[in-house]
Amino acid sequence: MNQKRASQANADIVIIGAGIIGAACAYRLAQDGYRVLILDNGTAAATAAGMGHLVCLDDNPAELALSHYSISLWRQLANQMPESCAWSDCGTLWLANNADEMEIARQKKQRLSEWQIESQLLNPSQVALAEPMLRSGLAGGLVVPSDSILYAPNVAKWLINAASHRVTLQQANVVGLEEQNVILSDGRRITAPAIILANGLRAIDLLPELPLVAKKGHLAITDRYPTRTTHQLVELGYAASAHASSGTSVAFNVQPRPTGQLLIGSSRQFDTLDSNVELPILRSMLQRAQSYLPDLATMNIIRCWTGFRAASPDGLPLLGQHPRYRGLWLAVGHEGLGVTTASGSADILAALLQGHASPIDATPYLASRFLDSEPNPLSSPTAIDGV
Numbered sequence: 001m002n003q004k005r006a007s008q009a010n011a012d013i014v015i016i017g018a019g020i021i022g023a024a025c026a027y028r029l030a031q032d033g034y035r036v037l038i039l040d041n042g043t044a045a046a047t048a049a050g051m052g053h054l055v056c057l058d059d060n061p062a063e064l065a066l067s068h069y070s071i072s073l074w075r076q077l078a079n080q081m082p083e084s085c086a087w088s089d090c091g092t093l094w095l096a097n098n099a100d101e102m103e104i105a106r107q108k109k110q111r112l113s114e115w116q117i118e119s120q121l122l123n124p125s126q127v128a129l130a131e132p133m134l135r136s137g138l139a140g141g142l143v144v145p146s147d148s149i150l151y152a153p154n155v156a157k158w159l160i161n162a163a164s165h166r167v168t169l170q171q172a173n174v175v176g177l178e179e180q181n182v183i184l185s186d187g188r189r190i191t192a193p194a195i196i197l198a199n200g201l202r203a204i205d206l207l208p209e210l211p212l213v214a215k216k217g218h219l220a221i222t223d224r225y226p227t228r229t230t231h232q233l234v235e236l237g238y239a240a241s242a243h244a245s246s247g248t249s250v251a252f253n254v255q256p257r258p259t260g261q262l263l264i265g266s267s268r269q270f271d272t273l274d275s276n277v278e279l280p281i282l283r284s285m286l287q288r289a290q291s292y293l294p295d296l297a298t299m300n301i302i303r304c305w306t307g308f309r310a311a312s313p314d315g316l317p318l319l320g321q322h323p324r325y326r327g328l329w330l331a332v333g334h335e336g337l338g339v340t341t342a343s344g345s346a347d348i349l350a351a352l353l354q355g356h357a358s359p360i361d362a363t364p365y366l367a368s369r370f371l372d373s374e375p376n377p378l379s380s381p382t383a384i385d386g387v
Contacts, residue, residue: 007190011037013353014182014192016174016206017199019045020339021331023156024346025196030163032350037192038160039182041173046200046338047152049307051219051255051263053232054148054340055092058111062316062364067337068115069360070344071146077343078148085158086151086258093122093131093231094238095252095292096139101236105142108236112144119144133228133293142236149232149255152339174199177206180327194353198331200338201310210318211370212333215309216269218282223300224260231256235292238266250285252292262299264289266336268309277304311335318367319345320352329353330367 013029015022018040026036054071058064078087096102109119122141127134130143160169176183177197182190197203204210235252253265267285269278282304290296312318312333322328331349334341348365351358 007188008192011035011168011192013037013194013196014039014190015196015198016040016182017045017197017202018156018160018169019047019198019200020152020156020342021047021200021334021345022196022198023159024342025198025331025349026167027159027163028343028346028350029353030166032354034166036163036167037190038167038169039172039174039184039190040169040199042171043202044307046307046309047156049217049219049305050152050336050339051253051265052086052150052152052155052339053092053253053255054150055232055234055337056112056115056117056144056147057337057340058108059315063337064111064115065360066316066341066344066365068117069347070341071148073343073347074148074150075146080162081150081155081158084151084154086149086154088149088256088258089145090147090149090256091143091145091231092147093127093233094142094144094236095127095134095233096141096236098139102139104236105140109142117144118146131229131231131233133295134233135292135294143231147232149257150339155339174206177325177328179325192327194327194329196329196331196349196353200332200334201308203310203330203332207322209371210330210332211313212310213270214273215311215335216267216272216274216306217265217309217336218267218277218285218304218306220264220282220286220301220304221257222262222264222296223302225262225299227256227260228295229254229256229262229293233292248281250281250288252288254289254293262293262296264296264301273308275306275308277306309335309338313370317341317345317365318370319348319362319365320367323368323371 012034013036015038018038056067112119127141173185174182175185233254238251248269250267255263318330318333348358348362
């Protein structure tokens with residue numbers, strides 16, 4: 001290594017990535033007294049492409065545990081957020097097309113109640129009263145009042161600014177990793193006791209061994225209209241789409257923005273890194289949305305875009321220390337729940353990094369479940385020394 005090109009980070013921890021995950025980790029670690037340097041290359045993260053839905057998903061117990069815990073942490077921060085973060089306690093209304101999906105709603109209610117999460121089953125007339133824009137003929141639904149929305153890009157900026165006494169953001173392009181070093185594109189090496197990789201799908205450019213795949217998604221947003229929906233509206237078939245491991249799928253997912261716009265999702269595609277909007281996918285997604293909200297046909301769509309979710313094989317994030325490399329920590333693979341689970345992921349990582357007990361069982365999320373645990377002869381996994 002060229003020692004003339006190496007420099008101390010003047011920080012205890014370097015975080016790669018300034019999206020919602022990196023920002024949440026920086027904020028949380030600053031609360032514990034650590035000095036944090038965030039390195040970000042300035043390209044748009046998945047945070048900027050998502051819907052910002054804080055939702056308790058219950059496809060498996062680990063997913064529910066993390067999303068529920070994370071939402072409780074977000075709620076503790078909600079009153080501190082500026083208006084630009086666009087926090088809204090809109091809740092989620094899960095919609096049942098038929099009797100079979102209504103049974104899914106009942107099962108979901110049971111699972112949520114086991115975690116003391118409030119929810120209420122609605123019959124067809126109650127659904128129509130709650131959301132008059134919805135088409136008639138739905139079998140019912142399940143409303144979860146504790147779910148919320150926020151504008152994730154501004155929340156990430158706010159988290160960094162709120163901890164600015166201990167957090168520094170620097171634009172830099174990280175091109176390589178070494179033992180407790182990051183290598184920048186200009187040849188410099190920055191050294192720190194701990195390095196956290198939190199840059200989503202781009203993490204595989206630095207660690208090709210990571211078992212992450214891209215799930216492409218499309219979104220569209222309408223012009224501003226008088227408020228016509230009040231809940232995040234999601235079909236109960238959404239979970240099957242969200243957790244598909246191959247193919248292309250769309251599902252109805254519409255969010256009322258505080259601006260009076262409707263944000264429309266969602267789609268999932270594998271085996272592509274083409275960021276262009278694909279008209280057949282967009283058309284299918286909008287047709288699905290219009291089948292639930294017929295009045296969408298009268299609204300103007302003013303913008304469409306795409307983004308890429310970084311998905312792990314089991315749909316859960318990779319959190320914790322890399323089993324082979326001293327001082328390298330991971331916070332990646334959050335797929336479509338990155339915004340929801342950012343706060344909880346940061347809490348878990350902060351505990352593991354300091355050698356403390358995790359606030360919830362961290363076992364399902366540990367990065368070591370997918371990575372070679374054969375020790376690197378130059379390192380040994382240990383928690384960072386306290387400040």
